[in-house]
Amino acid sequence: DTQTYSPEIIAIRERIRSGQLDSIGFVSWTNDHYSATCKFLSNPYEFGDSLNRRDAPDLLPILRWAFSGLNRFAPPLQQQSIQSGLMDVQGYSGGGSCGIAATNFVELRAGLPIPRWQAEQSSLFRDLILQDLLLYHLIARGKTTVRILSFILSARPDSCISRLILIG
Structure with missing residues (x-):
C-alpha cells in the first residue's frame, strides 16, 4: 500500500479497513468545473454535476485503483459508469456556483438537514x-x-x- 498510494489515500484506506467509514463523498475539479461523487455502503456510487455532465471517463478506474481490495468501496469491474444523482442545472442565475452545488450534493447525501442547491x-x-x-x-x-x-x-x-x- 504505502509505495503506490499517497498518504491521504492510505489514511482513507485505513479508516475504511477499521470500519469507521460507511460513506465517502468528495468534490472534484475537472476541466475548470467542480462536480461531486458519493458512495454509501448500501448504494452504488452517485455523481452530481450542475452542468449535467457525465462523470469523467477516468473516475471509475481511479476509484477501482484507490479502493482496490476494499470490497465495500471498490466499484465492481462490470460497472461501466456512475449513476447521475439529482442536482439542479446551472443557468445564468447559477453561474460560478459549481463548487457550492457540488458541496451541497455531498452534504445532502450525508443526511444534513439543509436545503437542496437551486x-x-x-x-x-x-x-x-x-x-x-x-x-x-x-x-x-x-x-x-x-x-x-x-x-x-x-x-x-x-x-x-x-x-x-x-x-x-
Missing part, C-alpha cells in the same frame, strides 16, 4: 458559505467570544459551522 438561489448559497468561512476563520483564530458565538449559532442554526460545533 440555481435561482445560488447567490444566497454563496453568501451563506461565505458567512460559514468567516465564522470558521474567527473560531480558528480565537477571535470570537462565547457571546458572539451563541448569537451566531442561534441566528444561523442551519449553517455548516453550527452543525460542526453542535456535532463535535
Whole structure:
C-alpha cells in the first residue's frame, strides 16, 4: 500500500479497513468545473454535476485503483459508469456556483438537514458559505467570544459551522 498510494489515500484506506467509514463523498475539479461523487455502503456510487455532465471517463478506474481490495468501496469491474444523482442545472442565475452545488450534493447525501442547491438561489448559497468561512476563520483564530458565538449559532442554526460545533 504505502509505495503506490499517497498518504491521504492510505489514511482513507485505513479508516475504511477499521470500519469507521460507511460513506465517502468528495468534490472534484475537472476541466475548470467542480462536480461531486458519493458512495454509501448500501448504494452504488452517485455523481452530481450542475452542468449535467457525465462523470469523467477516468473516475471509475481511479476509484477501482484507490479502493482496490476494499470490497465495500471498490466499484465492481462490470460497472461501466456512475449513476447521475439529482442536482439542479446551472443557468445564468447559477453561474460560478459549481463548487457550492457540488458541496451541497455531498452534504445532502450525508443526511444534513439543509436545503437542496437551486440555481435561482445560488447567490444566497454563496453568501451563506461565505458567512460559514468567516465564522470558521474567527473560531480558528480565537477571535470570537462565547457571546458572539451563541448569537451566531442561534441566528444561523442551519449553517455548516453550527452543525460542526453542535456535532463535535
